[in-house]
Amino acid sequence: MAADVTAAGGAGASPVWLNEKARAKVNLTLAVLGRRADGFHLLDSLVAFADIADELSLEPGPGLSLEVYGSRAKEAGAVADNLVLKAAKALAERHDGLTLGHFRLDKRLPAAAGIGGGSSDAAAALRLIARANELPLTDEKVLAAARATGSDVPVCLQVVGRWMRDAGETLSAPVPLPPLPAVLLNPGVATPTADVFRTLALPAGTAISPDLSLAAAIEGEKSPTALIRHLDRGRNDLEPAALVLRPAIGEALAVLRGQPTCRLARMSGSGATVFGLFETAEAAVAARQAIAERRPGWWVVDTVIG
Secondary structure, three states: OOOEEEOOOOOOOOOOEEEEEEEEEEEEEEEEEEEOOOOOEEEEEEEEEEEEEEEEEEEEEOOEEEEEEOOOHHHHOOHHHOHHHHHHHHHHHHOOOOOEEEEEEEOOOOOOOOOOHHHHHHHHHHHHHHHHOOOOOOOHHHHHHHHHHOOOHHHHOOOOOEEEEEOOOEEOOOOOOOOEEEEEEEOOOOOOHHHHHHHHOOOOOEEOOOOHHHHHHHOOOOOHHHHHHHHOOOOEOOHHHHHHHOOHHHHHHHHHHOOOOOOEEEEOOOOOOEEEEOOOHHHHHHHHHHHHHHOOOOEEEEEEEO
16 A cells, blocks of 8 residues: 655755555454453454545654544544554564654544554554664564554554454455445444453353355455355354444444445444445445435445455
8 A cells, every 4th residue: 555755845844754544444254253261252354444544644753652633533542542652662662773753643533433443543553663664564573563552453554355363363365355335334332342242252262163165255256246245145243242232233234224225234343333335336425425314423434445
């Protein structure tokens, strides 16, 4: 994914800023296959990315700081607890003499929403630091910092479709996906991931095998219509637990499924965001407009997932 460098020219020029998009993560499928003795759940999830994003910038320099602004800055919580700083510190602990600097985060995605906003922000921070220090994203110290920051951070690091397995640390080779016109919908309720897994109440020491036939069917699929049919065989195993905690998610799914051109509606991650897939961008736009008129207080966007 291309990233930007901005600088003002001339005497007294502004400092160079490195810029990255932190795109929304969408779990097109999410199977929970078991729970390890250490408490972590075993997942098998096809992850893709929407073309809506937070924006993160870095002014490389001494020290480490972060300012958060934008339409959803208040939802991001205390700056000191932000995953951008956690990721930067995790990499600095593993790499002596690392150049860090000042981050600016334009927060646009809803928090605790199942679309990896914080994890994607953290991954964008690692990409920026890696660029500032001429480190490849495949550097083991970068990968270790991603794993230390959060389960969803490794899959967000390179912003390509992949199967995410185990507790998030095992990633497949990139899975090319055709662009999928979509609508993302959030009914305005936060859904903390830990609460959803707690409600799932899966006993430790259990494990089943993934459905490799689904992965094989999706691999190399170039038709959006055929891909949606394959995805319909999948599921999100966190959906029932999330519905217990946040019944509004069920209402959001019903609203999407009520759109005549919606081909598949499912929850992403641990919720509360749900997504609907459509065969054309025009159908997605029309659905977004209809939902926005019907539910003016909800967050709804049309986008492309790929």
